[in-house]
Amino acid sequence: xxxxxxxxGPCVSKGLCGGKGMLTLKEGAWTSNPLAIQVLGICSALAVxxxxxxxxxxxxxxxxxxxxxxxxxxxxxxxxxxxxxMIAEVAIIATFVILFDQFLKAFYWDMSKQLGPYVGLIITxxxxxxxxxxxxxxxxxxxxxxxxxxxGFGYAVVLAIIGFFRELLGSGEVLGIxxxxxxxxxxxxxMILAPGAFFALxxxxxxxxxxxxxxxxxxxx
Amino acid sequence: xxTSAIIILVAAVLTNNILLTNFLGMCSxxxxxxxxxxxxxxxxxxxxxxTMTSIINYAIYYFVLEPLGxxxxxxIVFIAVIAAFVQFVEMFIERFSPKLYFALGIFLPLITVxxxxxxxxxxxxxxxxxxxxxxxxxxxxxxxxxxAIIMMAGLRQKMRYSNIPEPFRGVPIAMIVTCVLAxxxxxxxxMVSIQ
Numbered sequence: 001x002x003x004x005x006x007x008x009g010p011c012v013s014k015g016l017c018g019g020k021g022m023l024t025l026k027e028g029a030w031t032s033n034p035l036a037i038q039v040l041g042i043c044s045a046l047a048v049x050x051x052x053x054x055x056x057x058x059x060x061x062x063x064x065x066x067x068x069x070x071x072x073x074x075x076x077x078x079x080x081x082x083x084x085x086m087i088a089e090v091a092i093i094a095t096f097v098i099l100f101d102q103f104l105k106a107f108y109w110d111m112s113k114q115l116g117p118y119v120g121l122i123i124t125x126x127x128x129x130x131x132x133x134x135x136x137x138x139x140x141x142x143x144x145x146x147x148x149x150x151x152g153f154g155y156a157v158v159l160a161i162i163g164f165f166r167e168l169l170g171s172g173e174v175l176g177i178x179x180x181x182x183x184x185x186x187x188x189x190x191m192i193l194a195p196g197a198f199f200a201l202x203x204x205x206x207x208x209x210x211x212x213x214x215x216x217x218x219x220x221x
Numbered sequence: 222x223x224t225s226a227i228i229i230l231v232a233a234v235l236t237n238n239i240l241l242t243n244f245l246g247m248c249s250x251x252x253x254x255x256x257x258x259x260x261x262x263x264x265x266x267x268x269x270x271x272t273m274t275s276i277i278n279y280a281i282y283y284f285v286l287e288p289l290g291x292x293x294x295x296x297i298v299f300i301a302v303i304a305a306f307v308q309f310v311e312m313f314i315e316r317f318s319p320k321l322y323f324a325l326g327i328f329l330p331l332i333t334v335x336x337x338x339x340x341x342x343x344x345x346x347x348x349x350x351x352x353x354x355x356x357x358x359x360x361x362x363x364x365x366x367x368x369a370i371i372m373m374a375g376l377r378q379k380m381r382y383s384n385i386p387e388p389f390r391g392v393p394i395a396m397i398v399t400c401v402l403a404x405x406x407x408x409x410x411x412m413v414s415i416q
Contacts, residue, residue, distance in 0.1 A: 039251060039392045043336045046244035087304060094297040102293060117343035120296045124336040126248050194242045195403040202389075202396030210388035 024143060025150040033154040034127040039205065041127040044118050045159055046197040052174055055163025057111055058118070059156025061100050063149060065122055066131060069093045070148030073136040089132045090123065097122045127151055162200050166191045226357030229350070233361030236410050239337050240369040241403040243344075246337030250370050251395055260374035262321045263332075264367025268360065270310055270332055271341050274303050275359025278342040279352060299342050307332045337366055372402060 034040045041062075048054040072092045073080075080088045101119045104112040112119070122128065131151050136144040167174050170191035172182060190196050239245050246267070253263050278299050286292050310332070315322045332338065341362045345355045376398055385394050 040248065042247045042251070043244050043340075046247065087301075090300055090304065091297065094300055098293060098296055101296070117340055117347060120343050121245070121336045121340055123296055123300055124339050190404075193407070194244070195400045195407070197244065198396045198400035198403055202393045202400065205396065206388040206393035209390075209393065 024147045033158060033208070034130075034151050040130055041125040041155065042201060044121055044125060045155070045162065046194075046201060047118050048115060049159060049163040049166050049197060049200070050170070050192045051114075052160065052163040052167045054111070054114060055159040056156070057104075057108075057115065059152070059159045061097075061119060061122060062125070062127070062155050063152030064100055065093060065096045066128055066148035066152035067145050068096045068148075069128055069132055070136040070144040071141050073132045074139060074141040074144035077137050085133075085137065089129065093128050093132065094123050127155055158204060162197075162204055166196055166200050170196060224354065226353045229354050230357040230361035230364075231412075233358050234365040234368060235406065236412060238365040238369060238406055239341060239362040240366050241399070241406045243340060245340035246335050246366055249332070249335055250366075250373065250399075251392060254370050254373040254377055254395070257371060257374045257378065260370045261367075264363075264370050266310060266314070266332060267335065267337065268363030268367050270303070270306060271338050271363035271366075272356065272360045274299075274306055274338055275342055275345055275355050277302050277306070279345065279350075279355045282346055295343075295346065296339075299339055303338050303342075337362065369402065373399065376402075 044058060044062075048058045069089070069092050073089055076088065076092075097120060100122075101112070104115070104119060131148060135147045139147070164174060168179060169188050172185055172187045173179060188196075191200070233239065237243070240247070240250060249263065249267075254260055281298060281302065282292075282295065286295060286298065311322075341359050345358055348358075350358055373395070377395065380394065380398070389397070
């Protein structure tokens with residue numbers, strides 16, 4: 001692990017750990033996008049995407065928690081006993097989630113009310129947990145931060161796409177601006193309600209699959 | 222708020238199904254709904270854990286955290302309680318039903334990060350349920366989750382023989398089916414309602 005450090009040393013100035021950082025970024029945000037390709041963390045993705053505003057805040061929350069929890073899991077990776085690593089990860093993640101929650105409560109009370117328990121549920125978001133477990137435990141801090149950012153970013157983008165279309169089709173307006181005039185478009189309430197969320201996510205994943213091309217993957221028995 | 226626990230229980234199963242209206246517990250729902258037997262096993266485990274953790278978390282929140290003014294620690298305490306409890310259930314299942322233990326495999330520890338469990342505890346606090354209501358809500362949510370995953374497993378077993386367009390195979394079609402399922406459950410909406 002330590003021999004990764006020099007590789008990462010000089011490139012900090014360049015921002016993204018050279019080639020490896022770029023690769024990590026691309027992997028997290030596109031080729032193995034946590035939401036659309038790996039289908040992780042969909043609970044919150046479905047719940048908060050009824051409005052673009054909520055989706056963006058949630059995306060920011062995930063980037064924040066992802067970056068810092070990955071950083072600290074990575075910093076502590078050599079001193080964390082293997083057997084209790086899960087608890088340690090959860091504790092680190094929960095700390096940052098609480099920070100973000102308190103921040104929302106203090107400065108954006110309305111938003112905090114709207115997101116309800118879903119901010120707290122970032123703790124159980126498989127993306128964060130998965131990245132901490134799969135990446136931060138094996139990689140140096142800076143690279144882990146990049147990975148956390150990439151995955152959070154990939155998540156946020158897909159979230160924003162879903163949020164945009166659900167709000168657009170569901171109420172005809174986005175962020176309070178009327179885009180589809182009521183004279184020819186009747187808002188489809190269903191898109192804001194629960195079934196619309198499942199439908200929208202299903203379509204988005206299918207589109208990602210189609211772009212990525214066919215994969216020799218059978219549905220598991 | 223004088224809703225009785227029975228009403229909350231029914232509502233949590235049908236009208237406010239934790240999976241189909243609050244989207245909680247989707248990860249294991251998608252990953253573990255391949256076979257009915259696995260779905261039943263996981264559903265039972267979730268119901269049990271959810272009921273018990275609601276009770277424990279209720280006690281901790283109202284007897285420890287709130288009197289001491291520590292409610293900002295809610296998340297971390299709840300998740301610790303859940304993690305410890307899941308560990309206990311895992312040991313229990315391993316001891317008494319090795320077959321189920323192998324079937325559920327990796328997904329047992331994943332109950333810890335099953336958002337439905339933490340979600341149920343958080344909703345219970347947010348909605349100010351009293352003790353009996355909390356028990357009803359925890360149990361009902363677990364039952365509702367189990368109902369949904371078993372239905373889904375049944376549907377997916379049927380779907381295995383259908384000809385689905387290439388990009389929709391796997392997760393996307395599961396989502397679309399869940400969408401239809403959620404619409405069907407919306408039909409219950411007029412029956413009972415909680416918040």
